[in-house]
Amino acid sequence: xxxxxxxxxxxxxxxxxxxxxxxxxxxxxxxxxxxxxxxxxxxxxxxxxxxxxxxxxxxxxxxxxxxxxxxxxxxxxxxxxxxxxxxxxxxxxxxxxxxxxxxxxxxxxxxxxxxxxxxxxxxxxxxxxxxxxxxxxxxxxxxxxxxxxxxxxxxxxxxxxxxxxxxxxxxxxxxxxxxxxxxxxxxxxxxxxxxxxxxxxxxxxxxxxxxxxxxxxxxxxxxxxxxxxxxxxxxxxxxxxxxxxxxxxxxxxxxxxxxxxxxxxxxxxxxxxxxxxxxxxxxxxxxxxxxxxxxxxxxxxxxxxxxxxxxxxxxxxxxxxxxxxxxxxxxxxxxxxxxxxxxxxxxxxxxxxxxxxxxxxxxxxxxxxx
Amino acid sequence: xxxxxxxxxxxxxxxxxxxxxxxxxxxxxxxxxxxxxxxxxxxxxxxxxxxxxxxxxxxxxxxxxxxxxxxxxxxxxxxxxxxxxxxxxxxxxxxxxxxxxxxxxxxxxxxxxxxxxxxxxxxxxxxxxxxxxxxxxxxxxxxxxxxxxxxxxxxxxxxxxxxxxxxxxxxxxxxxxxxxxxxxxxxxxxxxxxxxxxxxxxxxxxx
Numbered sequence: 001x002x003x004x005x006x007x008x009x010x011x012x013x014x015x016x017x018x019x020x021x022x023x024x025x026x027x028x029x030x031x032x033x034x035x036x037x038x039x040x041x042x043x044x045x046x047x048x049x050x051x052x053x054x055x056x057x058x059x060x061x062x063x064x065x066x067x068x069x070x071x072x073x074x075x076x077x078x079x080x081x082x083x084x085x086x087x088x089x090x091x092x093x094x095x096x097x098x099x100x101x102x103x104x105x106x107x108x109x110x111x112x113x114x115x116x117x118x119x120x121x122x123x124x125x126x127x128x129x130x131x132x133x134x135x136x137x138x139x140x141x142x143x144x145x146x147x148x149x150x151x152x153x154x155x156x157x158x159x160x161x162x163x164x165x166x167x168x169x170x171x172x173x174x175x176x177x178x179x180x181x182x183x184x185x186x187x188x189x190x191x192x193x194x195x196x197x198x199x200x201x202x203x204x205x206x207x208x209x210x211x212x213x214x215x216x217x218x219x220x221x222x223x224x225x226x227x228x229x230x231x232x233x234x235x236x237x238x239x240x241x242x243x244x245x246x247x248x249x250x251x252x253x254x255x256x257x258x259x260x261x262x263x264x265x266x267x268x269x270x271x272x273x274x275x276x277x278x279x280x281x282x283x284x285x286x287x288x289x290x291x292x293x294x295x296x297x298x299x300x301x302x303x304x305x306x307x308x309x310x311x312x313x314x315x316x317x318x319x320x321x322x323x324x325x326x327x328x329x330x331x332x333x334x335x336x337x338x339x340x341x342x343x344x345x346x347x348x349x350x351x352x353x354x355x356x357x358x359x360x361x362x363x364x365x366x367x368x369x370x
Numbered sequence: 371x372x373x374x375x376x377x378x379x380x381x382x383x384x385x386x387x388x389x390x391x392x393x394x395x396x397x398x399x400x401x402x403x404x405x406x407x408x409x410x411x412x413x414x415x416x417x418x419x420x421x422x423x424x425x426x427x428x429x430x431x432x433x434x435x436x437x438x439x440x441x442x443x444x445x446x447x448x449x450x451x452x453x454x455x456x457x458x459x460x461x462x463x464x465x466x467x468x469x470x471x472x473x474x475x476x477x478x479x480x481x482x483x484x485x486x487x488x489x490x491x492x493x494x495x496x497x498x499x500x501x502x503x504x505x506x507x508x509x510x511x512x513x514x515x516x517x518x519x520x521x522x523x524x525x526x527x528x529x530x531x532x533x534x535x536x537x538x539x540x541x542x543x544x545x546x547x548x549x550x551x552x553x554x555x556x557x558x559x560x561x562x563x564x565x566x567x568x569x570x571x572x573x574x575x576x577x
Contacts, residue, residue, distance in 0.1 A: 097402075128500050132425040139433025143405070146437065150398060150444050158444070165441050169434060189502055331547060 026124050030113055038260040039075035045315050047071065052319040085249035090152060093246065097151035102247070102254035105144025109261040112137040116268055117192040118300045119278045130191040131183055134269060135176055138224060141262060142168040145226075145233060145243045148255070152246035160242025163326065164226060164233030170333040171223040177341035178217040181210050181348045182273045185359070195277035200358065202281040207274040209351055209359050212344045214274040216337045218310070221266035223329070225259055227314055229321035230329055267310035271303060278303040377417055384410035397443045401436060408432050419494075422502040 005025075009018035043058065050057025063072035089095055115130040117123040127133060142165055149161020183189055185206055186197040198205045207214045223230040234242040244255045271277060280298045295301065324332070352360045387407035391400050408431045415424035482488065509517050 097398075127421070129421045129425050129502055132422065132429060132502070136425050136429040136433055139429060139437075142433075142437055143440075146440055146444070147402075150440075162441065162445075165437055169437055172434065327544065328547060 023124075030124060031110060034110070034113065034261060034264065035257070037264055038257055039079060041260050041264065041311065042078070042256070043071060043075050044311070045318070046074075048312070048315045049319040052316075079253070082249055082253040087251055088246075088248045090154065090246045092153040094151040094153070097147050098246075099251070101144050101148035101151055102251045102258070103144075104147060105141060105258040106254050106261070108137040108140040109258045109265060112265050115191055116265075116272065117195060117277060118303055120192070120196075120298070122278075122300060123192060126190065126192055129189050131179055131189040131194070134191070135172075135179060138175075138262075138265070139168075139172050141224070141258065144255070144258065148247070149243040152243075154246050156239045156241075156245045157243050159239050160233045160245070164243060167226075167230065167232065167329055167333075168224055170330060171220040171337075174216055174333055174337035174341055175220040175224065177338065177345065178210075178213040178220065179273070181213040181341065181345050182206065184345060184348050184352060185210060187352075191272055191277075195272055195279065198276040198279060198359075200279075201283050204358050205274065205276040205279070206359070209356075210274060210344070210348060212340050213348075214270070216341055217274070218266070218270050218313070220333075220337065221270065222314065222317060223333070225262040225266060225314075227259070227263065228318040229324045231323060232326050232329065263311060263314050264307060267307045267314070268303070270310050271306035275306050276302075277306075373417065377414065380410045380413040380417070384414065397446070398440065401440050401443050404439075405432050405436050408436070419499070420501055422505050 006018055006022055009021055013021070047057040057071065058074040059070040061071060061073035061077045063069040066072075089098055112134055114124045115127055115133050117126075145164045145168075146161045149157045149159075149164070152158070182194060186194040188194060188197065226233050232238075232242075234244075239245075244252055247255065278298055278300055280296060280302050282296050284297075355361055384407055387403045387410060390403040391407060394400050394403060408427060412424040412427045412432075415421075415427065
């Protein structure tokens, strides 16, 4: 479809301009729904936590006055409120860095989507080092937080930034090692190939052979996004709001956009690397069922569904777990997760070498290339 | 043409950022400029189709090392004015040292080693070329011994850093989770049956 569009555009503009226009169009097609999801994830979070705590959550702002959609206008109302608010720059703050920090926080969270495959052909850039790219970009998110904490010239903000920096650097290691297990199992750094390596059904996905790595990756993901129960960098009961205590209006909103976009990203990556991405959990024969056959087969809807499942876990954690004590966060990352991942990488490597079916019976891509 | 444009953009960014690292007054700004410099050089490597090195540079240096740098620099209480005292008195000596260094570097890696004539145009790789696999293959076969020696050196550095900074448990009041989780209800709480000391108050009627 994009080729057709490219041909049409090339009639009116130079070749290169058409390529760039298509690229920009693809970026918009990815980012607009993502931003919509971020907005409505806030509503989902408030609703889900509300129901878990036996209350209703937001239910006043309706959507175009439709009565049964009470609460559906809430994210839009919130966005308008935040846009209208004044941006306050505190006295003694480093103005340039103070304004730069929210952008630095949001940019990697959005840029990482460039390599996430939504379907077998639906990916913005199909690069070979996709997994490395993801790791590099997720490790950049911490800059927004540190710069914000330092530039605010406030003790609470600085404390939050320091906590967050130490926490993110620690959990990144466990996260990286969990991904090493994935790349050993898939034999490729390309996210599309990683999904292809899990072809089959629910039981051939990597979550069974890599189960400890899956748990560690997801928990580290929760820690990396500074979500409850690892939200010590915000810690509203201890250090007010942590690194974004001095921010108001849209600057504050950008930090939240980044946090929620990162949540969606971590959920997406978990499903790509351990739960077969866009693959259907049902066997191939189910696609021949009339009418709903295509829905039961592989497709982007399964990817979205899996993302939604993991996002629900994020919200569930927040509603049910008390905040971790800081020294225990560090202990969990360094003394529990790191040894488990190293041991399990050895286990996975053994499984791959022994070609244990059903996961590793077919030669991996790296082996085929050698 | 386009490649040259990208190259000069990244190269100019790299030079500018590197100059700012050593001239800017605020140490935090200096670290952030160093981050920009790393990004620019990663961009240059990307132009050479060395995607593994480029991304590894961002991942290791920008993602981990510079975060810790920033962490330390932000905690330091540096008096910039005191550091700049006596600049003029050191200039002659420093100038001589700088000139000697520059001359030495120039002799070893001078202009005769660079330029379009000295370095042939690198052949463009095929579309399915995997830089990562290529490096891995060389690193674990041809250069396996130096690679392992480097790994052992790093391990020694890690262990000695930990040994230098380790406080024994006697000196810290850090809680021990393995003992905390062993605590049971019986150790902490004792329920006793006893007679009420005070008589029960009269039942208050609901008004």
